[in-house]
Amino acid sequence: xxxxxxxxxxxxxxxxxxxxxxxxxxxxxxxxxxxxxxxxxxxxxxxxxxxxxxxxxxxxxxxxxxxxxxxxxxxxxxxxxxxxxxxxxxxxxxxxxxxxxxxxxxxxxxxxxx
Amino acid sequence: xxxxxxxxxxxxxxxxxxxxxxxxxxxxxxxxxxxxxxxxxxxxxxxxxxxxxxxxxxxxxxxxxxxxxxxxxxxxxxxxxxxxxxxxxxxxxxxxxxxxxxxxxxxxxxxxxx
Numbered sequence: 001x002x003x004x005x006x007x008x009x010x011x012x013x014x015x016x017x018x019x020x021x022x023x024x025x026x027x028x029x030x031x032x033x034x035x036x037x038x039x040x041x042x043x044x045x046x047x048x049x050x051x052x053x054x055x056x057x058x059x060x061x062x063x064x065x066x067x068x069x070x071x072x073x074x075x076x077x078x079x080x081x082x083x084x085x086x087x088x089x090x091x092x093x094x095x096x097x098x099x100x101x102x103x104x105x106x107x108x109x110x111x112x113x114x
Numbered sequence: 115x116x117x118x119x120x121x122x123x124x125x126x127x128x129x130x131x132x133x134x135x136x137x138x139x140x141x142x143x144x145x146x147x148x149x150x151x152x153x154x155x156x157x158x159x160x161x162x163x164x165x166x167x168x169x170x171x172x173x174x175x176x177x178x179x180x181x182x183x184x185x186x187x188x189x190x191x192x193x194x195x196x197x198x199x200x201x202x203x204x205x206x207x208x209x210x211x212x213x214x215x216x217x218x219x220x221x222x223x224x225x226x227x228x
Contacts, residue, residue, distance in 0.1 A: 042221050044204070091156075095215050101147070101162060101170060
């Protein structure tokens with residue numbers, strides 16, 4: 001059973017546009033929600049993360065919006081650039097657990113056309 | 115500072131063989147986790163080790179085993195390889211305790227089983 005559901009599977013955006021990726025979860029024990037960026041041949045790299053006590057977190061062109069009641073969160077990439085073309089994964093984590101396990105979504109392949 | 119290092123980067127094996135993958139965590143990190151990433155999917159949790167002890171195990175058969183050494187490096191072993199074991203195997207390190215949720219991934223070992 002997929003604990004974190006991610007959509008869309010693929011996304012094509014024009015340079016300068018806004019890329020939006022959505023995720024949803026069911027387990028209310030999750031209390032840390034990171035986004036990872038992965039380029040071909042590389043491991044996932046932590047991009048930005050949010051905790052459920054805030055509704056939005058912004059770092060440069062990347063923003064996470066979090067809706068605790070709906071159990072949904074999303075990544076917005078403003079002014080998308082060709083260099084942003086990569087696969088993006090949302091994930092969830094239970095910080096209070098002794099087990100350091102990330103639950104990943106299936107990923108979104110983003111292509112930004114110049 | 116060196117990040118998480120994994121070896122080898124690529125490996126080709128045949129069905130029924132055994133494989134050992136190696137990982138060195140970031141200096142100062144005491145926890146190591148292993149993930150399997152099948153093409154087109156998000157990483158799936160296999161194991162977490164902390165202070166040489168297994169902290170948790172994902173839904174993988176007993177053919178998968180791991181261990182952590184006193185210097186916090188780790189090995190993942192897979193016996194009786196199946197075609198379905200072909201995947202990118204990722205190692206992630208974290209501080210454990212405070213900061214446990216921040217996982218840093220290596221570039222992975224691409225295993226092909228023929």
